[in-house]
Amino acid sequence: MTNRATSRPGGRASRVMAAVYASVGQLVGEGATRISFPVIAERAGVNPTTLYRRWNDVNALLEEVAVAALTGDGDVPPDTGSLSEDLTQWATVIAADITRPERTRYLRAMVSARAELVSSCPVMETRRGQVAEMVRRARTRGESAPTVEQILDHVISPLYHRIAFALEVDDDYASRLVCDVLAMAR
Amino acid sequence: MTNRATSRPGGRASRVMAAVYASVGQLVGEGATRISFPVIAERAGVNPTTLYRRWNDVNALLEEVAVAALTGDGDVPPDTGSLSEDLTQWATVIAADITRPERTRYLRAMVSARAELVSSCPVMETRRGQVAEMVRRARTRGESAPTVEQILDHVISPLYHRIAFALEVDDDYASRLVCDVLAMAR
Numbered sequence: 318m319t320n321r322a323t324s325r326p327g328g329r330a331s332r333v334m335a336a337v338y339a340s341v342g343q344l345v346g347e348g349a350t351r352i353s354f355p356v357i358a359e360r361a362g363v364n365p366t367t368l369y370r371r372w373n374d375v376n377a378l379l380e381e382v383a384v385a386a387l388t389g390d391g392d393v394p395p396d397t398g399s400l401s402e403d404l405t406q407w408a409t410v411i412a413a414d415i416t417r418p419e420r421t422r423y424l425r426a427m428v429s430a431r432a433e434l435v436s437s438c439p440v441m442e443t444r445r446g447q448v449a450e451m452v453r454r455a456r457t458r459g460e461s462a463p464t465v466e467q468i469l470d471h472v473i474s475p476l477y478h479r480i481a482f483a484l485e486v487d488d489d490y491a492s493r494l495v496c497d498v499l500a501m502a503r
Numbered sequence: 504m505t506n507r508a509t510s511r512p513g514g515r516a517s518r519v520m521a522a523v524y525a526s527v528g529q530l531v532g533e534g535a536t537r538i539s540f541p542v543i544a545e546r547a548g549v550n551p552t553t554l555y556r557r558w559n560d561v562n563a564l565l566e567e568v569a570v571a572a573l574t575g576d577g578d579v580p581p582d583t584g585s586l587s588e589d590l591t592q593w594a595t596v597i598a599a600d601i602t603r604p605e606r607t608r609y610l611r612a613m614v615s616a617r618a619e620l621v622s623s624c625p626v627m628e629t630r631r632g633q634v635a636e637m638v639r640r641a642r643t644r645g646e647s648a649p650t651v652e653q654i655l656d657h658v659i660s661p662l663y664h665r666i667a668f669a670l671e672v673d674d675d676y677a678s679r680l681v682c683d684v685l686a687m688a689r
Contacts, residue, residue: 428614431669438668467683475660481667482624483617497653500687 336361337368341382345422352379376431383427384439394447400455400462401499407447408472408491415480416487424480444473463502471498522547523554527568531608538565562617569613570625572606580633586641586648587685593633594658594677601666602673610666630659649688657684 340360344352354375358365372378395406414420427440448468455462463471472494479486526546530538540561544551558564581592600606613626634654641648649657658680665672 425614428611428667433669434671435669436671438670441668441670470661470680471657471683474664475656477668478660478664481614482627482663483619483621484624484627485620485622494656497657497687501683 383423403451404495412491461502569609572609589637590681598677647688
């Protein structure tokens with residue numbers, strides 16, 4: 318998990334950021350309930366002012382790390398030549414990914430960090446881009462396809478709902494959601 | 504909220520239970536982050552041993568209160584003579600209900616209380632009973648209807664997902680989910 322977190326800060330992959338991400342990952346992984354800038358700074362061996370300068374508050378940092386951790390796998394949507402197969406592969410990869418205990422912990426950290434209504438969710442936006450690509454290819458091939466919004470609402474939302482509420486998620490469930498959403502387009 | 508919580512402990516509506524429910528409701532409502540048996544007992548003016556005897560741990564109590572609070576409205580599913588209208592009314596009542604700030608807080612408390620995978624979720628089971636009744640009536644009238652599972656996965660799950668992740672929920676969203684799930688049965 319630490320490697321994953323440190324390898325994903327995108328363009329600002331400085332050593333400081335890598336240490337901060339890794340420390341947040343460790344703290345969340347340990348189930349720490351009070352994660353503050355001073356706690357993270359101490360763990361990362363950086364000056365707390367670095368954190369105060371870069372993020373508005375600790376929730377913004379937690380959310381950033383959670384997004385990086387939650388959208389790691391399945392970043393390149395499959396391209397099998399069939400929307401049904403693309404979506405099934407994509408949904409089962411996501412299901413397998415978010416059921417890993419450390420990812421589930423991140424997801425819960427993200428839920429707790431959201432004290433205020435957000436206008437958009439970076440995790441959903443990442444998924445939206447992937448869905449749009451699969452739907453575009455399907456339509457180019459002449460396949461009927463549900464809308465991007467329908468796939469997000471009826472595949473991604475139920476998966477995340479089950480994870481947040483600690484209900485079981487498996488491949489069969491992910492495949493069933495895909496069958497259901499495809500039935501909307503028939 | 505206090506009235507609602509105290510009026511819903513079901514068969515064991517003793518004065519002690521009412522005080523305990525009301526105290527949990529107040530503490531969650533105040534955004535208290537560390538809710539323990541001693542804290543609840545002090546607020547409710549009861550002996551902590553009463554709590555230790557009745558619930559395994561504080562999370563079990565929090566979940567019980569959350570379930571009572573989250574399934575309060577919409578307990579009697581509508582009966583309009585049309586599945587589409589029944590589901591739309593039912594989903595918009597739930598949407599309005601779970602977006603009330605104190606309900607959202609309960610829902611988040613419930614998510615945090617779920618440290619371990621649960622085999623079933625009392626909130627979902629309550630909704631399942633309501634859905635089964637609406638679907639049964641629709642089939643008796645000769646209407647085509649999605650399965651109970653599809654309605655839970657594609658109406659309830661997306662609503663709870665959005666609430667947990669602090670995304671906007673409104674009537675239009677609830678109605679759209681109902682249209683989508685009905686399209687699965689056509």
